[in-house]
Amino acid sequence: MATKTDFGPLVADVAEALGGPDNVRSVTHCATRLRFKIKDSDKADLKRVGEIDGVITAINAGGQHQVVIGNDVPLAYQALLDVPGMRAKGIKDGDTEATVDDGDEGSSDKNLLNKFIDLISALFSPIVWALAGIGLGKAGLTLATTIGVLDTESSTYAIFNAMFDGLFYFLPFFLAVTAAKRFKVNQFIAMAIVAALLHPTLEAMVGAEGVTFLGLPLTMMSYSSSVIPVIVGVWLAGYLQRWFEKVLPGAVRNFFTPLLVLLIMVPLVLFTIGPVTIGAANALSAGIGFLFDTVPWLAGAVLGAFWQVFVMFGLHWGLIPVMLNDIATQGFSYIMAPLMAAIFGQVGAAIAVWIRTKNPEVKKVAGPGVLSGFLAGVTEPIIYGVNLPLKYPFYAGAVAGGIGGSIIAVGGNAFDSFVFPSVMAFAATLSIGSFMAQLIGSSVALVLGFVFTIVLFRKGEKEEKVEGSVDKQKSVATPNVAAAVSGTYVPLAEIPDKVFSSGVMGDGFGIVPDNGEVVSPVEGTLIAVQKSGHAYGIRGDNGVEVLVHVGMDTVKMGGKGFEILVARGEHVRAGQPLVKVDLRAIAEAGFDPTTAVIVTNSKKLEGLQVSNVDGHVDAGDVVMRMEA
Template identity: 45%
Template sequence: MATASKYEVLADAVLRGVGGESNVASVTHCATRLRFTLKDRDKADKAAVEATRGVITVVESGGQFQVVIGNTVNNVYEALVAKHDIKAGDAVQGGLLAKAIDLITSIFTPFLWVLAGTGLLKALLAVWVKLQPEAAANSTYAILYVAGDALFQFLPMLLAVTAAKKFKANVYTSLAIAGALIYSATIAVIPNADGVSVTLQGFAGGDQLTFIGIPVIMVSYLSAVIPTILAVYAQAKLEHLLTRVLPEAIRNFVTPMLVVAIIVPLTFLVIGPVSDWVGTGLSNGVNWLWGLSPVIGGALMGAFWQVFVIFGVHWSFVPAMIQDLSTQGYSLLTGPLFAAVLAQGAAAAAVFVKTRNKELKEVAGPAAISGILAGITEPAIYGVTLRLKRPFVYGVIGGAIGGAIAAAGGSAAEGFVLPGLITLTSTINIGSFAMQLLGTGLAVVIAFVLTMVLGFKDLPSTAEAVAEPEDAGEVASEAVAVTAPAIGTVVPLDAVPDKVFSSGAMGAGLAVVPAVGEAFAPVSGELVTVMPHAFGIRTDTGLEVLVHVGLDTVELKGRHFTAAVAQGARVRAGDLLTQFDLAAIEAAGYNPITVMIVTNNGPYSAVVPVATGDIAKGEVALDLVG
């Protein structure tokens, strides 16, 4: 029997946490997170998912249950959809914004990394030309430039594939439509530098271009986003209609013939011109606002970009950015983003230098590198800066100041890139590169210095956490002994009738069959998760313990539970967490067994269950080995 890969193990654990296959309406992914549309949100256990090894955090936004994985999200996604019967990328429930973001992520995500990679190639070529201007006439440069620019030029072909999957259209018919938009003869029918339109090949020159007598306003479809997506959407609707009305004997070849014959002219006559008008309006609007006050615009984008990332709404800016790239070759919205991204990476780097906590150091170092070099800041945000609060604010301050300076210089990325240090050269030809360097550099310095000087509430160092009892006193004794979460009878974790817990995927621990309807804090620390039935506690040493009352009791929606604590409060070992009605829970068909799991060992190397049989409040249940 083949051993499951780490991605399959993680995918299985996440799927259990969101309520299983039957609770997933659809799933897609973006650059760093799995985006679930759930049938019943109450069946998902957010605390359990967040406690899963390999999961950075969970964000609920735009009608989606978003599980942040990081750079390996594509591997986990592929393992998820390959092994389980789950729809990929279906429409999300929620408002207009939620549906718009889902549409954008579904269409752009499959080729995002390729688009970013070819954009990086163009950025490196820009450096080459700056250092050696004569390289622009070099055939080697020309070939590499074609390699980096071709994908963006022929973006409609990629959009045709992903949009067809999203709208459930025939992908090959979509490619035929997109191909007509960028066909060599069509490309020639665009206004030249003098404003004179060149006609289609074979069309008698000089006359107005028409289709069955209707004038055609031809626009450029190279890199076209909105026209392609709308054309494929119209195709899907027409295909569904023709499937219902055409006889089966002729459907297979007549449908694509009619669709292409109708949708291509419709795009040239209506969809293209209207889309171009809307897209150009958006682009002109951004330029107009930037013209009024680039400093304010840059400051806002620099300050709030990482906030947008947290809520997953940064995707809503993608169409406007690509529209700008296709019409003018750059987007002013991208200029301030380098300061915003690198500032968060710098704040994480400062935490790496300043913290004395070994576990936090191990997270902050790689997170800082990922954020600064590659522009992927989710590990830095969720694992370091937002967790510590103040460093995130310092990063926002740095991003605002740096973004304002970059925007004041008219800086912008020349291609579609993920803003990071290695793609900074994509701004070399647009606006003032010196102002971009000054703004981004200052953002990095501000975030780093503020984090180092003003500091943050650090976790105690590992050395302090494992000090001998005579040196550490009460803190050390609390840290190495985890007490009973309830009064009752101890059950080994592998005997719990729930695979999420019994498999040990979430961590080591044990369970108690409660004799009294009360659950207690097994350690002293901060309550980082409080639900009616589940409580997560983080100690000052970084140890994290989950107390989960009952199996599937999330479905009770708080009925029969009376929480005695609030999220963010501090508790001491033995404090009451919640009271619950044992009889009512059992009468509702739920098992009230109370599970206790160490989801993060902190400075300790092993968790050893020591309690057996009956256990009372305050008795040691687990030993932690340093």
């Protein structure tokens, strides 16, 4: 199996043949090729590039110098960034140099909620494994203290607690790094902003009266474990950084830029995000307190359904002081009891995903995430790594949590100590209200979260089956390849892209689509799914390796008009929808919609030929088959 190291000599030669790193404005990659933007084309020798061992071909098209590598292009791209002088030139697949600022490239066709969810998922995906693994440690520590193996007053417990809680407490630091990458901000500037917000001196001011800055009154909040304030702060910092880098003289730019960004952003966050969050949290706290006094079941439903959302936006900080005060003054807190349903609803949904998903990456996160959520109430791994990215499990868990929370609140249940809601926390619910109601409400949330997610899973499968009813190519051992979209058949040599039409990528065909539903031409596993939605690599169960490339140069659309329906690692049926494409958007952007279906290992499959096809084909019609 090829590795990044194998491509080191190749990409070094490519960079040199293109005039060196100083002649490269930017570079990205799509499904099969490296795409360079060059400053001076006269310094770039494409003929020399095409002769480099490992390069399939090199062309100048669409204003880019395109170097075709094949299916291993991601490894070549990673190796290219290690070439001295190239790291800063790399941009993500689907990004454009003009639109990297807003953190949501290529998704203007999505609604605001989907944009928000996609953004949160992208920022958490690099750290989700750490959250899942360390969450297990936190769950184990909770178990050890519950059964009496560890004393919570011991120094051993304190060290273990710091070990397993540090990531969650200092989560803003980690988000500063991922957000900086997403919003094109210097990561050290981003971390410096967060460091100020988490500094012990500022943390000590939380709740204090008479806090001022430059004579102006300031309301302090805790930013530990926060999500949205950090993301917004880093996003705004990106605009400041780029502006200062543009206007400051070169002699002072490098050290004045971080200084000025910090001087502006820290007070800005403290005076805006902090007070707004605190005001919203206090209003939320007052509203839920009113509901508990007047309509308890509704208060329980709100907490059970929306607690995870409150945490995400930092609004829970308005409720935590109320909980602590209630326990200190009256010995119990009604607000905490329904939170058990909020946790269990999401855990139940994640269990369903873990059982039903065929995506190994999702399954690996869901398993340990379920344990940490169930045993310790640590839901970050399943929220940010499983339920929220998939959307419907998060919704299912929220609805289930609302129902369970309502049952708990009607039972008059309360926590008599401040502990994380989890299976270990049931002991804190024994003395106030109906323990049976607490048990039933929590169990209902767990079961309904599971059932709702299973039902939605089945619904999705049925819809795919109906939409993919053109699945005329059954799962057989014969290496057949079907049409990926309905439309007009185009012979390989007539595909309007030199790389495909020349056959260097493999044998295949094209289709000018007459609708926007693109399906899998074979049954197999998705080994590549481009973030821009324009290309998919499938390793067929029948031995065929297929590239489905939707449109020519549509990578430049950055995902606009492409609704991806699958994920890398997922097993798909022949005829199962891969992506929904807005053909009008492609036309308005000035690109050719011809969809190429290329068998990249056709040289190893002697006898695989295009059938007698002329004119119109339907998605699922067998176009290539093994001839005797």
